[in-house]
Amino acid sequence: xxxxxxxxxNGRTLAVHLTVNGRPITRVAGAHFTLLRWLRDAAGLTDxxxxxGEGICGSCAVLVDGVPVSSCLVLAxxxxxxxxxxxxxxxxxxxxxGSLQRAFHERHAAQCGFCxxxxxxxxxxxxxxxxxxxxxxxxxxxxxxLCRCTGYGPIVDAIEAAMQADARQAGQTGQPADVAAExx
Amino acid sequence: MTGHDGRTGIRTSKEDELRVVRQPLPRHDQSEKIAGSTxxxxxxxxxxxxxxxxxxSPVPSAEITKRDATxxxxxxxxxxxLFGDDVPHNVIRVDVPGQAVEVAxxxxxxEVLATDRVRFHGEPVALVVAxxxxxLAEACDLVEVDYAELPAVFEPGEALQDGAPAVHxxxxxxxxWNIDAGDIAAAFAHADVVVEGSYQTQAVDHAYLEPEAGVGxxxxxxxxxxxxxxxxxxxxxxxxxxxGIPEARVRVIAPYVGGGFGGKEDMxxxxxxxxAVWRTRRPVRMxxxxxxxxxxxxxxxxxxxRYRTAGRGDGTILGxxxxxxxxxxxxxxxxxxxxxxxxxxxxxxxxxxxxRLRARCAYTNNPPTSAFRGFGGMQVVFGYExxxxxxxxxxxxxxxxxxxQNALARGDVLxxxxxxETEVQLAATVDAVMSRAGARPSPSGSRKAIGRxxxxxxxxxxxxxxxxxxxxxxxxxxxxxxLSVRCGVPDIGxxxxxxLAQIASEVLAVPMEAITVxxxxxxxxxxxxxxxxxxxxxxxxxxxxxxxxxLREQILGAVDxxxxxxxxxxxxEPGRIAWQGGEVSLxxxxxxxxxxxxPIEALSTFFGPKGSPVVRQLRADxxxxxxxxxxxxxxxxxxxxxxxxxxxxxxxxxxxxRAINPLSVAGQISGGAVQGLxxxxxxxxxxxxxxxxxxxxxxxLIPTATDVPDIEVVVLESGEGMGPFGARGIGEPPIGPPAAxxxxxxxxxxxxxxxxxxxxPERVLQCAGALTDELPx
Numbered sequence: 001x002x003x004x005x006x007x008x009x010n011g012r013t014l015a016v017h018l019t020v021n022g023r024p025i026t027r028v029a030g031a032h033f034t035l036l037r038w039l040r041d042a043a044g045l046t047d048x049x050x051x052x053g054e055g056i057c058g059s060c061a062v063l064v065d066g067v068p069v070s071s072c073l074v075l076a077x078x079x080x081x082x083x084x085x086x087x088x089x090x091x092x093x094x095x096x097x098g099s100l101q102r103a104f105h106e107r108h109a110a111q112c113g114f115c116x117x118x119x120x121x122x123x124x125x126x127x128x129x130x131x132x133x134x135x136x137x138x139x140x141x142x143x144x145x146l147c148r149c150t151g152y153g154p155i156v157d158a159i160e161a162a163m164q165a166d167a168r169q170a171g172q173t174g175q176p177a178d179v180a181a182e183x184x
Numbered sequence: 185m186t187g188h189d190g191r192t193g194i195r196t197s198k199e200d201e202l203r204v205v206r207q208p209l210p211r212h213d214q215s216e217k218i219a220g221s222t223x224x225x226x227x228x229x230x231x232x233x234x235x236x237x238x239x240x241s242p243v244p245s246a247e248i249t250k251r252d253a254t255x256x257x258x259x260x261x262x263x264x265x266l267f268g269d270d271v272p273h274n275v276i277r278v279d280v281p282g283q284a285v286e287v288a289x290x291x292x293x294x295e296v297l298a299t300d301r302v303r304f305h306g307e308p309v310a311l312v313v314a315x316x317x318x319x320l321a322e323a324c325d326l327v328e329v330d331y332a333e334l335p336a337v338f339e340p341g342e343a344l345q346d347g348a349p350a351v352h353x354x355x356x357x358x359x360x361w362n363i364d365a366g367d368i369a370a371a372f373a374h375a376d377v378v379v380e381g382s383y384q385t386q387a388v389d390h391a392y393l394e395p396e397a398g399v400g401x402x403x404x405x406x407x408x409x410x411x412x413x414x415x416x417x418x419x420x421x422x423x424x425x426x427x428g429i430p431e432a433r434v435r436v437i438a439p440y441v442g443g444g445f446g447g448k449e450d451m452x453x454x455x456x457x458x459x460a461v462w463r464t465r466r467p468v469r470m471x472x473x474x475x476x477x478x479x480x481x482x483x484x485x486x487x488x489x490r491y492r493t494a495g496r497g498d499g500t501i502l503g504x505x506x507x508x509x510x511x512x513x514x515x516x517x518x519x520x521x522x523x524x525x526x527x528x529x530x531x532x533x534x535x536x537x538x539x540r541l542r543a544r545c546a547y548t549n550n551p552p553t554s555a556f557r558g559f560g561g562m563q564v565v566f567g568y569e570x571x572x573x574x575x576x577x578x579x580x581x582x583x584x585x586x587x588x589q590n591a592l593a594r595g596d597v598l599x600x601x602x603x604x605e606t607e608v609q610l611a612a613t614v615d616a617v618m619s620r621a622g623a624r625p626s627p628s629g630s631r632k633a634i635g636r637x638x639x640x641x642x643x644x645x646x647x648x649x650x651x652x653x654x655x656x657x658x659x660x661x662x663x664x665x666x667l668s669v670r671c672g673v674p675d676i677g678x679x680x681x682x683x684l685a686q687i688a689s690e691v692l693a694v695p696m697e698a699i700t701v702x703x704x705x706x707x708x709x710x711x712x713x714x715x716x717x718x719x720x721x722x723x724x725x726x727x728x729x730x731x732x733x734x735l736r737e738q739i740l741g742a743v744d745x746x747x748x749x750x751x752x753x754x755x756x757e758p759g760r761i762a763w764q765g766g767e768v769s770l771x772x773x774x775x776x777x778x779x780x781x782x783p784i785e786a787l788s789t790f791f792g793p794k795g796s797p798v799v800r801q802l803r804a805d806x807x808x809x810x811x812x813x814x815x816x817x818x819x820x821x822x823x824x825x826x827x828x829x830x831x832x833x834x835x836x837x838x839x840x841x842r843a844i845n846p847l848s849v850a851g852q853i854s855g856g857a858v859q860g861l862x863x864x865x866x867x868x869x870x871x872x873x874x875x876x877x878x879x880x881x882x883x884x885l886i887p888t889a890t891d892v893p894d895i896e897v898v899v900l901e902s903g904e905g906m907g908p909f910g911a912r913g914i915g916e917p918p919i920g921p922p923a924a925x926x927x928x929x930x931x932x933x934x935x936x937x938x939x940x941x942x943x944x945p946e947r948v949l950q951c952a953g954a955l956t957d958e959l960p961x
Contacts, residue, residue: 030318041317046227047220049442051393052474056881059393088220101218105210108847111855112677113217114224114393114442135894142889146881148392148443149677151854152889 016076020045021089031077035069036060038076039086047088047117051146058145061118062086068125070144087117090124100124103162104155111149119145123159130170132163195729197909199901204689205909206901208846209696211682213440213675222440225413226397230467233399234263236460237320237470239310239327240480241302244514244549244874245336245349248300248309248329255326256312261319264463265327266311268299271459272428276451278516292358292516296426296455302331303351303514304551305876306480313460313468338874340511340546341488351514351547358512359520359545361527363802365599366538371503375494379574383491384940385563385923387511387869388484388862389878390556391886394442395477396452400460401467403435407707410457411437415444415674416714417706419451423458434458438704444676445859446555447481449716450517478878482554483869485522485545486511489530489567494538495575499586503538504531504571504599508564510545510553517554519545521648526560527802528600532568533610533642533813534590539599549874555716557859561643562920566941569639569924573931583928584614587640587815601803606841606904606912610640610813613837616898617817620835625819633822633952634832637928638815641920645718645913646809646906649795655723656710659688659731660785661739665759665770666698672712673724674704678915679848680720684728686844687908691732693756710787718913721844722809722906723790729908731788742782743773793906810905812912814838816857816921818929824952827945829865829926831891836921837898841905841912849914854895856918862887864923868942 012031016038017024027042039045039062048071051059055070062071063085090098097105100123110116122145126138133141138156147155199206216222253265268274278292298309310327314320335349342348343356350356372378398412410423420434427434441448453470460468492505508526512519523545530541576586591610597603617638627634647653657671669688675681685699702709712724740754743761754763761773768776777784795806819833836857843849866885870877878884905912923941931937936951 040227046223049224049393050226050395050471052881054474054880054882057393057474086220087218091219095219097215097219104218105214108208108210108214108851110214110217111679111851112392112394112441112443113214113222114677116217117220120218120220139889146391146393146886146888148390148445148859148886149855150851151856151858151895152887152892153854153894154851156889156894 014077016080018079019083021085029076033076034072035062035074035076035079036071039071045086045088047086049114049117051114056146058118058122059115061121061145063121063125066128068122087120090120099165100127100162103158103165107154107158107161109150109154109158115145115147119147119155123162126159127162127166132167135160195908195910202690202909204686204696205842205844206846209686211679211845211848212685212696213682217440224394224442225399225411225439226471228399228411229469230399230401233467233469234313234315234460234464235317235320236311236313236456236468237324238308238456239312239324239329241298241305241307241309241331243302243331243333244305245334246302246331247334248298248302249332250328250330251310252328253310255328256323259319259323259326261315262312262323263315264313266297266459266463268295268297271296271426273426274299276422276426276455294515304549305874306551307514311456311459313464336549336874338548338550340509340548343546343548344544351549356547357544358516358547359523360800361524361543361802362800363527363539363541363599366503368503368505368538368540371538372494375502376497377495377575377578378492379571379578380492381567381570381574382939383489383567383570385487385566386941387486387553387871388556388867389478389869389884390445390447391884392443392445392447395472395474396448396481397471398453398457399467399469400457402461402465406433408434408458408461409437410435410454411439412454412457413441413448414438414452414454415441415448415676415716417672417674417704418711418714419454420706422451423454426455427458427462435707438674441674441676444715445557446559446716448676449555449714450482452481475880478869478880478884479876480551482513482517482552484556485519485553485560485563487526487563489564491567491571493571493575495579497579499575499579499581499589501534501536501575501590504536506530506541508543511550512545512547513550513552514547515552517552519553522555522560524798525644526564528598528807529561529642530564530568531599532565533592533608533640535592535596536599550871551876557856557916558643558919559717559916565639565641565920566923566927569921570927570937570939573928583638584618587614600807602806602808606810606906607902608813609839609900609902610815612900613813613815613839614638614640616837616900617815617835620896620898621817621819621833625832627821631824633824633933634819635822635929635931635933636817636819637925637932638817639921639924639928640813640815641917642811642813643718643917643920644808644811646722646792647717647719649793649806649808650797652794653713653719653723653792654789655712655727656787656789657684657712657724657727657731658710658785658787659728659735661774663771663774665774667692667694669699669701669728670709671701671703671724671728672706672709673720674715676715678852679845680715683721683844683848684724687725687728688732691729692736693758695758718915718917721911721913723792725908725911727788727790730790731786734788735786738782738786739773739777739784742777742780743768746776746780810912812838812840812914812917814917814921816925818925820926820929820933822930822933822948822952827948827952829943829948831861831893833896834893835896835898836918837900838914838917839900839902839912840914841907842901842903842909843899844909844911846899849899850897852914853897853918857895857922858887858892860919860922861892861926863941864926865943866891
């Protein structure tokens with residue numbers, strides 16, 4: 001019996017240990033489980049979404065050791081021991097929205113909201129880069145995340161606003177000024 | 185605040201009287217969605233839950249000669265395999281109104297699970313239920329079904345010819361609509377200019393990011409619960425009919441839906457989940473794969489449109505002679521209604537003196553077609569707007585001028601016979617996009633050409649009037665002054681629930697954060713009808729408005745009567761009720777109501793405008809409640825060597841009557857425009873000899889962030905809609921103009937016009953071919 005309550009048809013199971021949103025989790029699941037399935041069915045985290053199963057739509061994107069990854073394309077076993085961050089991991093410790101999430105909220109960047117967890121993860125990776133790219137560059141970075149509701153403009157607005165806020169904050173707190181200097 | 189102003193259906197109020205409505209408030213559903221905690225249909229789980237999957241036909245037309253589950257049932261963990269014979273009432277009924285019984289009604293049904301015959305690639309044949317997804321996958325491959333292929337037909341034109349293979353027993357014509365208005369012969373006889381054009385639109389998939397999914401279970405009362413991604417909780421009636429149980433024993437819950445666009449209007453997982461739960465008596469989850477969704481869900485209708493347009497030398501449109509042929513695919517679904525929408529909208533937002541329209545929809549062995557944002561009213565935009573441009577060119581008029589000159593106005597009568605009852609601001613939308621666009625951009629190179637195109641449209645909001653539409657809502661204060669709204673509206677991402685809170689907040693002076701909306705539950709929220717047809721703001725919005733107004737009167741009346749000097753003049757303000765020289769807190773007022781037996785809640789049912797049923801020869805004084813009008817402008821650059829299109833600017837203007845939430849309105853317009861641009865340039869479900877070749881998102885290209893520019897949204901507010909505060913519906917209208925606007929811009933750039941969608945680089949080069957030699961070196 002595995003942690004998703006099922007018996008793998010071929011009987012092969014193994015234990016995978018991941019740190020997810022700062023919390024260590026070990027689950028025994030099918031050896032063939034993708035990271036997406038492991039997170040959803042074995043670990044019970046449903047914010048990464050299944051949208052296409054072939055790495056096109058980005059709804060399942062998570063950060064694996066800081067790098068955005070389509071979790072439907074990697075096996076959980078391949079990333080055993082990794083540090084994984086999902087969209088819910090971008091919240092503040094008290095559960096309130098983090099700064100990037102607040103920008104999404106204020107700019108109406110979610111409509112149906114199904115692509116939003118993946119979009120947030122892609123945006124978080126962009127923000128971690130520390131630069132403030134142009135709108136065109138932000139759009140280019142989002143090419144792996146599909147949205148069918150918003151037309152993308154509000155999402156780009158939100159990411160741009162979050163980057164500018166980060167850059168302002170970096171300037172105020174005496175962080176290296178090169179990022180702030182690029183802000184319009 | 186004012187109620188009905190005396191004209192039909194309009195209940196508007198002055199902008200400066202509004203406190204909450206028109207405010208760009210972040211929607212209340214966004215926090216959870218952005219935190220990642222919203223539980224969509226597939227995110228829900230119950231203990232000891234089973235999993236279910238369909239076995240689908242691999243061929244488009246065949247007799248089923250054998251069905252055997254023996255091997256599948258031997259797989260460890262398999263619980264059940266169901267065939268059509270296991271379904272209590274193995275039929276999904278489809279209503280085909282307005283057609284003589286012998287034409288269509290007898291054939292407009294389909295089996296839940298096919299028994300003897302399959303008619304399209306992907307048709308469900310067996311339902312497998314298992315303890316795990318893995319057992320399910322293994323067992324589905326072991327369900328043995330043998331097929332003897334039968335003759336098939338894939339083009340609607342061929343399907344309508346004598347001797348064509350019959351998709352259904354009595355012929356392939358599903359529906360036919362005709363309009364004859366005015367003297368069409370005279371219109372063409374007196375025309376100074378006649379232009380002809382043929383236009384073709386492709387099959388398109390909704391491609392919402394959330395595939396079809398749901399969980400079903402039996403509750404402690406033995407009621408069958410289905411928590412599914414749907415636009416229609418009222419499908420509980422269809423499920424009850426299939427199972428042969430009372431409607432009251434089935435409950436459908438719609439959690440927040442990950443996009444609908446019409447694709448979750450027909451049932452998806454509902455009957456199969458119901459059967460699996462009914463058979464096993466255990467909770468069951470079903471989630472379709474993206475591949476399954478692309479394979480088998482109904483698409484947008486392919487349409488062939490032939491237009492002949494008669495115009496006078498001054499640009500007046502004298503007549504339209506239109507023929508439409510549409511591909512219904514293998515089963516009726518909503519095709520007859522889609523074709524009706526196409527017919528009524530076929531002349532666009534223009535005064536048209538005389539019309540002859542013939543529209544037919546044929547069965548084929550292609551995947552079925554059904555509802556999709558725009559619902560037939562959008563394909564014809566590609567036809568009529570192309571014709572308007574052609575007439576303008578022949579007469580040397582500007583595209584803006586011919587549209588403004590022929591624009592409908594209040595009091596005009598549509599070809600079908602329905603008068604326009606609200607103000608039409610079409611010309612203002614044309615002016616809005618033109619003035620915002622300013623000067624034309626310059627080409628980025630010598631082998632590049634710049635084009636600018638505009639396209640206008642009209643799109644109905646609200647259901648067909650003879651469907652006796654209604655929506656109910658319950659609004660009630662809690663004793664602490666917070667407010668509960670109960671309304672059965674499914675929220676598919678357009679802010680349907682949040683808008684209701686904003687309306688109640690306006691009328692009852694309750695802060696948004698003190699309002700909770702309970703929605704989308706067929707058993708526990710008053711039924712509000714479908715989230716389709718751009719109807720929820722009109723219908724549920726008015727229901728909440730009326731219930732809130734009633735509740736307001738109740739409370740003010742009770743306070744007034746209790747004050748000892750009933751004089752009126754009471755004002756409901758945030759947290760209190762005030763009058764000249766005094767006030768009482770809201771909570772005290774609510775306590776007063778309870779003491780004097782005045783309810784602190786109100787239930788209201790809003791009924792849509794009525795109209796008579798239509799027949800094949802369309803003539804009706806009212807088909808739809810009302811219409812929304814708009815104009816889009818597209819600047820693009822064509823690469824003359826590769827045929828690539830770069831969209832430089834895109835501006836979309838609509839008169840939305842009143843923007844209840846400007847953020848939601850802009851979101852609908854921006855998203856609709858981009859979905860329309862996908863249809864214009866990228867998207868096509870490719871079906872070859874009935875075999876659906878579109879196997880995933882790697883083949884089905886919806887726009888990415890790099891394919892489209894920022895959509896510049898212009899919102900006009902005439903205050904003339906039939907929704908609360910004068911709002912018009914805006915869900916569907918923005919998807920209409922993009923394909924025509926892009927085609928017009930290409931025509932402008934190249935002097936030749938694409939007439940087939942999608943406008944691929946190859947088709948652009950075909951247009952460019954006529955002109956290449958004339959271009960300056």
